Amino acid sequence: MTAAAPPAPAVAPLAPSAVAAPTIDAGILRARVLIVDDKEANVILLERMLRGAGYTGVASTRDPLTVCALHAAQRFDLILLDLQMPGMDGFAVMEGLKKVETDGYLPVLVITAQPNHKLRALKTGARDFISKPFDVAEVLTRVHNMLEVRLLHVEIRRKNAELKTLLDQVVAERQRSERLALQVTPDSIAGRLQARPDVVEEALADVTVLIADVVGFAELTPAQGPAELTAQLDELFATFDRLVLAGGVRKVKTLGNSYMVAAGAPGPTDEHAARAAELAGEMMDALEQYNERTSSALQLRIGIASGTAVAAVIGKRQYLYDLLGDAVAIAARMQSHGVAGRVQLSESTQRLLGESFALEARGALEVEGLGEVQTWFLR
Numbered sequence: 001m002t003a004a005a006p007p008a009p010a011v012a013p014l015a016p017s018a019v020a021a022p023t024i025d026a027g028i029l030r031a032r033v034l035i036v037d038d039k040e041a042n043v044i045l046l047e048r049m050l051r052g053a054g055y056t057g058v059a060s061t062r063d064p065l066t067v068c069a070l071h072a073a074q075r076f077d078l079i080l081l082d083l084q085m086p087g088m089d090g091f092a093v094m095e096g097l098k099k100v101e102t103d104g105y106l107p108v109l110v111i112t113a114q115p116n117h118k119l120r121a122l123k124t125g126a127r128d129f130i131s132k133p134f135d136v137a138e139v140l141t142r143v144h145n146m147l148e149v150r151l152l153h154v155e156i157r158r159k160n161a162e163l164k165t166l167l168d169q170v171v172a173e174r175q176r177s178e179r180l181a182l183q184v185t186p187d188s189i190a191g192r193l194q195a196r197p198d199v200v201e202e203a204l205a206d207v208t209v210l211i212a213d214v215v216g217f218a219e220l221t222p223a224q225g226p227a228e229l230t231a232q233l234d235e236l237f238a239t240f241d242r243l244v245l246a247g248g249v250r251k252v253k254t255l256g257n258s259y260m261v262a263a264g265a266p267g268p269t270d271e272h273a274a275r276a277a278e279l280a281g282e283m284m285d286a287l288e289q290y291n292e293r294t295s296s297a298l299q300l301r302i303g304i305a306s307g308t309a310v311a312a313v314i315g316k317r318q319y320l321y322d323l324l325g326d327a328v329a330i331a332a333r334m335q336s337h338g339v340a341g342r343v344q345l346s347e348s349t350q351r352l353l354g355e356s357f358a359l360e361a362r363g364a365l366e367v368e369g370l371g372e373v374q375t376w377f378l379r
Contacts, residue, residue, distance in 0.1 A: 028147045029053075032074060035060040036067055036081040036093070037111060045134060046080060053140050064088040068096040077150050078143065080130070082111045083121060094124045103157065107150045109142060157301055207264040208276040208306040208349060209323065209331040210249075212283060213238075215299040215340040217257035233257060236298070238287045247279045254325050258335075260322050265311050273306050273352035280304060281341040303334025304378075305346035333367045334375065343378035350376045 033055060035046045043060045050058045057077075061070065064085045071079065079097070079142050083090035090110055097106055106125040112118060114130035121129060127149070214233065242258055244251045249263040261279060264272030280302050287300050311323035330346050337345035350359060358379040365375045 015020050024072075024364065026363070027151065028144060029055055030057055031055070031077040031147045031151065032057040032072060033059070033078045033080065033143070033147075034067070034074075034076040035062060035080045035157070036085075036090075037080075038062050038064070038085040039082070042082065042111070042132075042134075046139070049134070049139055050143065055143075064090070064093050065077070068100055071097060072100045072123050077107055077154070078147050079108050080111060080143070081108050081126070083114070083117050084112070090118070091124050094121075094126065098125060100213055105150075105153055107146070109146050118194055123227075183314070202266060202311045204265050204309045204311055204323075205324075206268060206272060207262055207309045207323075207327050207329045208272040208304060208307070210261040210263070210276045210280060210302060210304050210310065211253075211328075211335040212259045212261075212280075212300050212302045213335055214257040215301050232294075236287070236290055239290065240283055243279060243282045243286060247275055247282070249275050249279055252321065259327075260302045262309070262311075265309065265323060273304075273349050274356060276304050276306075277343075277345075277353060277357050278348070280378060284341075284343065299340040301338045301340050302343040303331045303336070303338050303346075305330035305334055306348040306352055307346075330370065330373075333370060333373075337365055337367055337375075339377075345376045345378060347374045347376075350374075 019194040033050060035043050035050075035058065037043050037060075038047070040062060043062060043304055047058055059069065059070075059074075059076075065088050067079070067081075070076075081090045081093060090112075094106060094108055098109065101107075106127065108126045109131065110118075110121040110126040110129045112121065112129060115131075118129050130139055130142055163198050214236070217229070217233065223351060237254060237259060241251060244261055248269070249261050250265055252262050252265075254260070261276065263269070263275040263279075269275070283302065284300060287298060290296065291298055305327050307325070307327035307330065309323050309327045310321055311321070313321055327348075330348075333348055334344045344362065345353070345359065353359065360377040360379055362375045362377055364372045
């Protein structure tokens with residue numbers, strides 16, 4: 001922006017300097033530069049110097065009262081500011097610019113013929129100075145150096161803003177993950193985890209574990225495609241989730257097409273075996289209804305075992321609530337050595353159920369790692 005003025009006075013041609021001007025890259029040449037001087041001859045001379053060196057974003061004003069508003073609107077990369085001007089001197093202009101440049105960096109290169117003004121200008125916030133009368137090489141070198149630092153400062157500030165945004169996203173995602181982890185973690189465990197975020201474990205003396213497997217589900221993938229099968233499994237497991245919530249048991253995890261539940265964990269109950277057996281029957285009924293509704297032919301193979309286990313929260317950043325121990329290992333064997341469409345029970349679960357459920361003895365079964373075990377089917 002150039003203030004209106006009478007015809008420009010004659011300006012002497014620039015005298016060659018003994019010092020070569022710096023080589024300037026294209027980014028610096030596109031920088032926005034504002035020249036502020038009440039003397040038209042000085043403005044014209046500085047414009048000629050800068051434009052002759054290839055600078056394309058040069059503006060000027062002879063009215064110091066407009067500088068702050070101009071900078072607020074256009075955010076100049078460098079302001080060449082004369083100190084001695086009527087109405088408002090350069091020191092007052094810099095005080096006003098401090099309210100615009102909230103990060104405290106004033107991109108000001110002062111112009112002065114008074115050596116005693118230089119120190120005061122630097123203390124006021126100026127970054128460098130140019131002495132009058134002008135030397136072409138000095139002016140261009142100081143302008144180049146100032147712009148190089150200023151543009152680097154702007155780039156660092158931009159990068160810091162990007163890093164802050166990224167960090168905020170990472171923190172938000174971690175908080176979201178922790179909230180989700182705590183939501184799927186029993187309240188008693190979650191409270192301990194928040195108080196002490198390391199491995200939290202709890203010994204369970206009497207627990208019943210149910211493991212259900214959708215038989216042959218993996219073999220269906222080539223025929224139906226992964227997207228269709230995922231939707232199918234999601235719908236079925238959502239039904240199981242509702243049964244679990246209503247049955248007073250705890251969903252531990254899903255692994256592929258397997259679904260694991262614990263009764264009596266984390267809160268103990270004398271009815272843990274009965275609750276698991278009731279849930280098994282409800283899951284079988286739910287699958288039958290699902291097959292009728294979708295014309296599917298899926299089958300469940302369910303294994304149930306009772307005994308001891310350890311409930312633990314595993315992981316430092318992403319928590320996993322899991323069950324380990326004998327009851328889990330035996331339930332897994334009951335499932336893997338079971339029969340599609342049936343619920344197989346361990347001897348420990350059969351003893352707890354007594355005569356409250358209709359059971360069918362399957363007989364002795366050789367199970368790897370356990371030897372010969374007696375098993376029963378739930379009718």
